[in-house]
Structure formats: C-alpha cells, structure tokens
Amino acid sequence: MIDHAMAAPLKHKYFTPGVWFLTALFGSALLIALVRFIFGLGLVTNLNNGYPWGIWIAIDVASGVALAAGGFTSAFLIHIIHKEKFEALSRPALLTAMLGYTFVVIGLLVDLGRYYNVWHPLLPVMWQGNSALFEVGMCVMTYITVLYIEFIPIVAEEYRNRVNLPILKFLNRPMGRLLAFLDSKMGKFMFIFVILGVVLSFMHQSSLGALMVLVKTKMHPLWWSPVLALEFLLSAIAVGFPMIIVESLAASRSFKMKPEMSILTPFARYVPILLGLYLATRFADLTIREVWHYVDGSLESRFFVAEIFFGGLLPFFMLLSEKIRRSPKWLFIAALLVVLGVVFNRINVYLVAFKPLYVSARYFPTIWEILVTLGFVAGLILVYRFIVIHLPVIHARRDAS
Amino acid sequence: MQRRDFFKFMGASGALLSGASVLGAEHQSKIDPDNVVGVLTDFTECIGCRECEWACKNAHEMATPPLESYKDKSVFANYRRPDETGFTVVNRFHEKGCTQTDLDVKVQCMHCNDPACVSACIVAALEKQDFGPVTYDAWKCIGCRYCMVACPFEIPAYEYNNALTPIVQKCDMCISRLDVGKIPACVEICPRNALTFGKRSDLIKVAREKIADNPGKYVNHIYGETELGGTSWLFISCEPFDTLNFPKLEQASVVTLPESIQHGIFKYFIPPAMFYGLLGMIMKLTKPDSETADNTNSSSEVHHD
Ligand code: SF4
Ligand code: SF4
Numbered sequence: 001m002i003d004h005a006m007a008a009p010l011k012h013k014y015f016t017p018g019v020w021f022l023t024a025l026f027g028s029a030l031l032i033a034l035v036r037f038i039f040g041l042g043l044v045t046n047l048n049n050g051y052p053w054g055i056w057i058a059i060d061v062a063s064g065v066a067l068a069a070g071g072f073t074s075a076f077l078i079h080i081i082h083k084e085k086f087e088a089l090s091r092p093a094l095l096t097a098m099l100g101y102t103f104v105v106i107g108l109l110v111d112l113g114r115y116y117n118v119w120h121p122l123l124p125v126m127w128q129g130n131s132a133l134f135e136v137g138m139c140v141m142t143y144i145t146v147l148y149i150e151f152i153p154i155v156a157e158e159y160r161n162r163v164n165l166p167i168l169k170f171l172n173r174p175m176g177r178l179l180a181f182l183d184s185k186m187g188k189f190m191f192i193f194v195i196l197g198v199v200l201s202f203m204h205q206s207s208l209g210a211l212m213v214l215v216k217t218k219m220h221p222l223w224w225s226p227v228l229a230l231e232f233l234l235s236a237i238a239v240g241f242p243m244i245i246v247e248s249l250a251a252s253r254s255f256k257m258k259p260e261m262s263i264l265t266p267f268a269r270y271v272p273i274l275l276g277l278y279l280a281t282r283f284a285d286l287t288i289r290e291v292w293h294y295v296d297g298s299l300e301s302r303f304f305v306a307e308i309f310f311g312g313l314l315p316f317f318m319l320l321s322e323k324i325r326r327s328p329k330w331l332f333i334a335a336l337l338v339v340l341g342v343v344f345n346r347i348n349v350y351l352v353a354f355k356p357l358y359v360s361a362r363y364f365p366t367i368w369e370i371l372v373t374l375g376f377v378a379g380l381i382l383v384y385r386f387i388v389i390h391l392p393v394i395h396a397r398r399d400a401s
Numbered sequence: 402m403q404r405r406d407f408f409k410f411m412g413a414s415g416a417l418l419s420g421a422s423v424l425g426a427e428h429q430s431k432i433d434p435d436n437v438v439g440v441l442t443d444f445t446e447c448i449g450c451r452e453c454e455w456a457c458k459n460a461h462e463m464a465t466p467p468l469e470s471y472k473d474k475s476v477f478a479n480y481r482r483p484d485e486t487g488f489t490v491v492n493r494f495h496e497k498g499c500t501q502t503d504l505d506v507k508v509q510c511m512h513c514n515d516p517a518c519v520s521a522c523i524v525a526a527l528e529k530q531d532f533g534p535v536t537y538d539a540w541k542c543i544g545c546r547y548c549m550v551a552c553p554f555e556i557p558a559y560e561y562n563n564a565l566t567p568i569v570q571k572c573d574m575c576i577s578r579l580d581v582g583k584i585p586a587c588v589e590i591c592p593r594n595a596l597t598f599g600k601r602s603d604l605i606k607v608a609r610e611k612i613a614d615n616p617g618k619y620v621n622h623i624y625g626e627t628e629l630g631g632t633s634w635l636f637i638s639c640e641p642f643d644t645l646n647f648p649k650l651e652q653a654s655v656v657t658l659p660e661s662i663q664h665g666i667f668k669y670f671i672p673p674a675m676f677y678g679l680l681g682m683i684m685k686l687t688k689p690d691s692e693t694a695d696n697t698n699s700s701s702e703v704h705h706d
Contacts, residue, residue, distance in 0.1 A: 042561035049484060049558045052546035080684045113544020113559065113567040117524075126524040126541055130660045133523040133547050195680045199673050213659040214517055217553040217629075217650060226658055357555045357648055358482050 007091055007392040009158065012255050014389060022378040029375020032368045033110050041113065044368040050359025051351075058350035059373050060107030062208055063343040064100055065140070066236045070247070071097025071147065072201035073240030077270075079194045088263055088395040091154060092251070093244045095384060095393050098147040101140065103380045110372065132210040139204035146197045150190065156183035158391050206233040212349055221291045222304045223353035231285065234278040239342040241271050242315075242335035249332045251394060254385075259328040260395070268325040268335070272316050275338060279312050303344075303352045311341015434514045437533035438579070439601040439625075439633035440588055441608055442507055444645075445618065446595040449477070449493050449505035453587035453596070457489045457509075460575055460586035480646065483509055484558040488572040489587060492646075499618075499639030506645050507587075507595070510535060510556045510572035511625060512633035515654035521551035526569075533601065533633045534574035542569060553629060553648065553655060574633070601633055608637050630654030 036044045047054050074093040077083045109115040120126050121137045128134045160179040163172045209232025216224055225231065245264055252259045286292055295301045315337040324330040351363060365373075388394050451471040458465040463486065477493035489509035516535050519527045526541035527548055544567055549557045560567040575585040583589070588596040597604060605626055612619045624642045625632040628650045636642070643649050 036564075038564055040560075040562045040564035040567065045561070047559075047561060049482070049549065050555060052549035052559060076680075080680055081687045082684075082689055084689070111545075113546065113563075114542055115544070117541070117543040120524045120541060120543055123524075126526075128522055128525040130520045130656070130663055131523050131547075132659060132663055133521065133545065135663065137523055191681075191684060195677055195684065198680055199677045202676065203673060207663075210659060210662050211547070213662065214521055214551050214655060216655050216658075217648065218550075218555075229662060354550070358480070358646070 006088070006395045007154075008395075009392055010255055010389050010394060012389050014386065018254075019382065019385065022382055025371070025375045025378040026382060027375075029372045029379065032372050032375075035368075036110060036372075041111075044366060044372075046363055046366050046369065048359060048363075050356030051354070051363035053350060053354075054363060055347070055351070055365045055369050055373050056107055056111040058347045059343065060376060061104050061111070062346040062350055064104040064107065065205065065208060066232075066239055066342050066346060067243050067339065068097040068100030068104070069201065069205065069236040069240035070244040071100075071240075072198045073237055074244060075194050076198050079191070080198065086263055086267055088260060089244050089248065089267065091393045092247060092388075093240075094147065094150055094154075095387060096243070096247055098144075098151055099380050099383055099387075101144045101147060103376050104140070105144065106379075107373075107376055132207045132214070135207040136204045136211065139200045139207070143197060143200040143204065146193045146200065149193050150197065152182055153186050153190070154391055154393065155179070156186070201236070202233060205236040206230065208232050209349070215354070218355050218357070219349075220294070220300045220353040220355065221289070222286070222294050222300060223349045225285050225289065227281070227285055228349070231278070231281060234274075234281055235342050235345060238271070238274040238278040239338055241267060241274070242338035245271075245331060245335040246339055249328055249335075251388065252328075255388075255394075257394075261326065261328060261331075264328075264331060265325045268319055268331055271335070271338065272319045275312065275316050275319070279308075279316060282308070282312075300352055303348055307341060307344045307348055310337060311344050315341065432514060432529060432531055432533075434631055435600075435602045436531070437514070437601045437633055438574075438599065439512065439533060439604055439635060440574075440585065441597040441599070441604040442634065442636045443595050443597075443611070444504055444506055444636065444638040444640075445499075446593045447491065447505040447507060448593055448595075449474070449491055449503065450592060451476075451491050452590045452592065453507060454487055454489055454491060456586040456590040457572070458487055460578065461488065461573075463487070482558075483556060483572065485560050485568070485570040488570065494640070494645055504638070504640055504645070506638075509587075509634065510574075511554050512572075512574055513629060514632060515630040515656045517551040517553055517629075517655050518548035518557060520656040520660060521547045523547060530576070532579075534576045534579065535571075536573050536576055537569055537571065539566070539568045544569075551655075553650060601631075601635070604635055608635060611637060627652045630656075 032044055041047060045054055045056075070093040074086070074089055078086050078090045109118060112118060121128075121134055122141070156179040160176060160183045163175040163179065165171055165175070206229040209228035209230070212219065212224065213226060213228050245268060248264060249259055251257070295305060315334045318324050318330070318334040318337070324334055452468065455465060455468050455471050474493075480492055481490045483490055489507060491505050491507045494504045494506060512533055512535050513529075516527070516529050519525075519529050519535060521527075523545055524541045524543060526538045526543075527535060528538070529535050546559060546569070548569060549555075549559060557569045557571045559569055575583070575587075578585060584598040585596075588598040597607065599607075605623060608623045608626075612621055612623075619637050619639055620641050622638075622642065624636040624638070624647055625634055630653070636647075638645065
C-alpha cells in the first residue's frame with residue numbers, strides 16, 4: 001500500500017519573487033491589523049450599525065471554514081472508508097485544514113470588538129445553548145486542537161532522531177525521546193481524533209448556516225432558507241475535494257513537480273456527485289419554497305444566477321467529463337470554479353442577501369478590509385510553503401525536466 | 402465502488418440530521434408574556450418635544466446636551482435612528498394627514514418577548530429578564546455583533562471607534578430605575594400622555610379601549626402585540642405603521658425555528674455521539690481484510706519502513 005513514508009520535505013528554496021510579493025501583502029495586513037487594534041474597527045472598516053458584519057466574517061471566517069473542509073472530507077474518504085489509494089492527498093489536506101482554521105481564528109480576533117474575551121464561551125456560566133454561534137465557537141476550538149494533534153506524527157516523523165534546539169541543548173534528548181514515543185504510539189489512538197474531527201466538522205459547518213436562519217426578516221428569500229444548515233454542510237462537503245485538487249495542482253506547479261494526475265483524476269470523480277447533491281438540494285429548496293420568481297433581474301438575483309451557474313452548474317458539467325478530469329489545466333479550472341462558487345455563496349449569504357432596514361448605502365469593504373483579507377490568505381500560503389519545505393507533507397515526485 | 406462510497410457518505414451525514422429532527426426539541430418562550438411590563442406609545446399624543454431623548458441620556462449618564470438645546474427642531478430634517486450616543490429618538494413625519502399637522506414617532510429597543518438578540522448572543526451577555534427588559538452585560542460580551550445582525554428591528558448599536566472596550570448599546574428600559582421602583586426616564590418626563598408604563602397585558606387593554614372609544618382616530622393595529630411573538634413596547638398610531646418606517650412582520654417568533662434546530666443537534670449530545678459511533682462502525686467494517694490480517698500497526702497513521 002501507499003503510505004506516508006513517501007512523503008518527504010521538499011527541500012526547495014523558500015524565497016522566489018512571488019513569495020516576496022506574498023510577504024509584502026501579509027506584512028501590510030499585519031500593519032492594518034495593528035492600526036485596527038490601536039484605533040478601533042471604525043477607522044479601517046466600512047461597518048456600521050446596519051451592517052455589523054463585513055468581509056472579515058463572510059470571507060475570512062465563513063469561507064475560511066468552508067475551504068478547510070478538505071480536512072474532514074479527505075479524512076472520511078481515506079481513513080474512515082479506507083480509500084487508501086488517495087493517501088498521498090491526506091497530509092496536504094490536513095495541513096491546509098490546520099492552517100485554514102488557524103487563520104480563521106486570527107481573522108476572527110481582528111474582527112471581534114473584545115477579542116480578549118474570545119475564550120468566554122468556554123465558561124459554563126456563559127454557555128448559551130440556543131446560539132448557533134456558540135456551537136460554532138465550541139466546535140472550532142475543539143477541532144483546531146484535534147487538527148494540531150493529528151499533525152504531531154508528521155513533526156515527530158521528521159524530528160524524532162534529530163532534535164537540535166539552538167540554546168536549550170539539554171532538552172534535545174528528552175524531546176527526541178518524546179517525539180519518538182509519540183511517533184510510535186500515536187497511531188494506535190489516532191482514529192479517535194480522526195472520527196472526532198469528522199463529527200465536529202459536520203456540526204460547525206452546518207451551524208455556520210444555521211446562524212443565518214435567525215436573520216429571516218433581514219435576508220433575501222433566494223438565500224434564506226430553513227435548511228441553510230444542511231446547505232452549508234453539503235456545500236462544505238462538495239468543496240473539500242476541489243480545494244485539495246486546486247492545492248495539489250498549485251503546489252506541483254510552484255515546486256516544479258509532476259501533477260499527481262494518477263490520483264487526482266479518480267479523486268475528481270467524487271466531485272460531481274457531491275456537488276450535484278448540493279445543487280439538487282438547493283434547487284429542491286428553492287422550488288418547495290416557491291421563490292424562483294425572485295430571479296427577477298435585481299442585483300441580488302444576478303449574484304444568485306452567477307453563483308449557481310459559474311460556481312455550481314458549470315463545474316458540475318465540466319467534471320462529468322473524463323477528458324476534463326484527465327487534463328491538469330481543465331481540472332484545475334473546474335475545481336477552482338467550485339472553490340470560488342462556495343466562497344461566492346458565503347459572501348452572498350452573509351452580505352449580499354443581508355438587507356438592513358434603515359441603512360440605505362450598501363456595504364462595500366474598504367481597501368484596508370480587502371488588504372487584510374488578501375494578506376491573511378498570503379500568510380497562509382507562506383506558512384504552508386515553509387512547512388512543506390521542511391516537513392514530510394507532500395509526496396515528492398520531482399519532474400525529470 | 403464509487404456509488405457504494407457515495408451512499409456510505411450520505412448515509413452518515415443523514416444520521417446526524419435525522420437524529421436532529423427526531424429529537425427536534427420544543428421551543429418555549431422563556432417568559433410569561435402576561436407578566437411582563439412594557440410601555441404603550443401613542444403617537445397621536447406626541448408633540449415631538451424630544452425631552453425623552455434628553456432624559457434617557459441623562460438617566461444613562463451619557464454625554465447629555467442641555468435640555469434647552471432639544472427645542473431645536475432642525476434635527477427632524479433627517480430620519481434618525483437610536484445609536485451608541487442615544488438609545489431613543491423621535492422622528493417627525495410630515496404631511497401625515499391624520500393629526501392635521503405632523504406625526505412624531507419615538508423609537509427604541511422593543512424588548513421583544515422572544516428577543517432574537519438574546520437567542521443569538523454567544524455568551525448570554527444579552528438577557529431577557531422575567532419581568533420584561535432585555536439587558537446587556539458588557540463584561541461577558543466578546544464583541545461579535547451577531548446580536549446586531551439578528552435584531553429584526555435593527556436596534557443594537559456598536560462603538561466602532563472604541564478600540565479596547567467597545568460596548569453594544571441599546572435601551573435597557575431603565576432597569577436600574579425599575580429596580581428601585583421608579584418608571585423609565587422617558588415615561589416620567591413625557592409632558593403629554595404619549596407614554597404609559599405598566600403591565601403589558603393591561604397596556605394592551607388600554608390600547609384596545611382607546612382604539613374602540615375613538616372611532617376613526619387610530620388605525621386598528623397595536624404594533625408589538627403580535628409582531629414576532631410580541632414585544633414589551635407597544636404602539637398605537639393614526640397612520641399605518643409601515644408608512645412610519647416600522648417593519649411589516651409576521652406573528653411567528655423568529656427564534657423558534659433556529660432554536661429547535663440547535664436543540665435538536667445539541668440535546669444531550671446524543672446525535673453527535675450516535676454519529677461518532679456510526680463512523681467508528683463504518684471505519685471498522687470497511688477496513689480492507691488484507692490490512693487487518695497483515696500487521697499490527699495497521700490502523701496507524703504512521704508507518705515505518
Ligand atoms: S428590539 Fe432588537 S435589541 Fe431589542 S429586544 Fe428585540 S431583538 Fe433585542
Ligand atoms: S456582540 Fe456581545 S452582546 Fe452581541 S452577540 Fe456578540 S457577545 Fe453577545
């Protein structure tokens with residue numbers, strides 16, 4: 001069987017012009033965040049009493065969580081129903097999920113007015129079981145811990161025999177022992193965390209949709225639905241594999257490796273099924289609620305049509321074709337459409353569908369909000385690159401050329 | 402192969418959700434709507450003196466301009482909303498024929514019977530008191546602003562320019578005054594009969610009588626009696642409320658559905674635990690035979706050469 005032993009640090013040069021650009025972007029995001037922490041949200045955002053949430057919630061948090069779905073969907077496929085031929089995709093997906101959630105939390109901290117109270121939901125006196133946001137908070141906190149635990153074996157595998165701390169040399173031996181111990185023992189109980197990760201993901205992915213069920217009177221009927229929770233769950237499941245595909249192809253390109261088409265092509269076969277299920281649910285919901293007549297040429301309805309067509313139907317039909325699944329370029333485009341489609345959906349649900357009662361000017365993010373959002377994506381890519389260069393995450397099959 | 406996996410996948414996801422609907426818990430209002438206090442606002446009595454705005458700020462120790470300055474009627478040029486600097490405002494609607502002159506409309510937090518803000522709050526910083534007021538505890542608040550997203554009346558306001566200790570601001574029905582047996586500051590100062598404080602059920606009777614005793618004076622609608630499950634603050638008017646910027650709302654409470662979903666999934670953690678067990682079973686049953694037979698650390702994540 002194929003196993004992790006083939007994953008290896010890529011030992012690639014870290015800095016390239018592109019990486020410098022991302023570093024600059026990430027740096028500016030940190031600077032803007034600093035300004036926000038000193039002067040408050042008012043100075044850097046376009047938020048107001050009508051629009052309390054902007055792109056930091058819609059993109060950094062809501063879309064971030066959805067796009068990290070590659071973690072639990074691949075864990076299900078590879079470890080729970082044992083499709084071990086896709087093993088090579090497991091670690092990159094885990095890493096993306098881990099970093100994805102890390103940046104979700106960072107983004108959230110920038111947005112929270114009293115960020116230093118973020119741990120309050122842990123206190124039983126403040127538990128509020130009616131709040132979907134409470135469930136999201138609890139699940140995300142637990143899940144992020146689970147993801148870091150799942151990542152330990154990867155660190156252990158690389159460093160168990162060569163811990164080399166700069167100053168604390170006396171710790172080298174105990175650390176090495178600890179890592180060797182974890183490396184040999186953790187596999188035995190790792191399944192507990194793998195299953196837990198899937199359960200937690202189901203819970204908070206759906207709760208991120210349930211969150212907006214409460215906002216019925218202020219939401220456009222094309223998106224508000226009593227089954228938003230189910231739709232968020234299904235779309236997260238549908239976007240998990242495309243995200244892994246996009247990432248794998250992008251990494252192959254960036255590190256000049258051969259695209260792993262022998263795995264990605266069969267892997268992509270699942271996508272139209274899962275995406276189809278999500279789209280069918282959306283269509284059924286829209287039909288049952290009899291809201292199709294809202295597709296009436298209004299701004300919202302145009303966003304709706306664009307979301308459903310470019311982010312749903314188009315990639316669905318593309319991925320039905322074997323030819324497209326075999327072509328690295330077309331597979332990349334189709335998978336990217338699914339990814340962008342889900343991001344578009346989250347933006348639509350959280351911002352476009354949201355109609356304040358008394359604020360007439362539509363919310364549009366400031367350049368600073370946009371820079372922070374882009375900068376954190378850049379930060380995620382930078383950390384990802386650093387980790388795959390130094391730790392055994394990607395199955396290195398260097399291109400001969 | 403592919404189809405089989407797919408059904409496994411969906412079967413698993415269905416389990417959580419059907420578990421949720423089986424347990425689909427009841428939603429109950431946390432309060433007895435007949436036992437709460439409230440305020441009845443009669444727009445036909447209001448003269449737009451805005452002394453209530455002054456009294457409100459004064460009672461909450463906010464920056465309060467002198468009472469004199471409230472005589473200035475130029476503020477009526479723009480439609481205003483309660484915000485972080487004032488929990489209540491009076492707006493003037495011109496050319497509303499019913500009063501011959503202008504119609505003045507006071508707004509503030511409705512103190513809903515089933516408050517969406519309370520249902521939303523992640524840390525129970527917002528609470529519905531048994532006797533009516535919806536109150537806020539800044540010390541608990543994490544500043545997520547979900548309460549603001551949730552409020553169907555767009556009431557809570559935020560201190561966006563406070564970098565360190567921003568507060569969600571809204572009317573608290575003067576709870577600290579109520580606690581010592583006083584009535585809300587706005588009601589106390591009102592020089593006319595525009596504001597009446599009392600038991601909500603009594604206020605509804607008063608409102609009904611007013612409407613019945615003055616044929617043609619009022620529209621036959623007590624705003625807040627049934628809107629989204631009812632509110633503590635009630636209004637009667639001589640013009641339809643939707644022409645006065647009040648949202649048209651259905652009777653059903655907005656919190657019922659999301660709270661049922663939430664309880665279904667969360668109740669005693671049974672559906673998540675069932676789902677966990679199911680996944681564990683699937684994991685065991687689908688394990689390839691070769692692997693089980695083949696070595697000891699089969700299920701392990703880490704394989705050594
Ligand atoms: S009006 Fe808004 S802020 Fe006031 S109790 Fe109702 S939901 Fe809460
Ligand atoms: S902003 Fe504060 S009061 Fe409002 S929902 Fe969040 S934690 Fe609760």
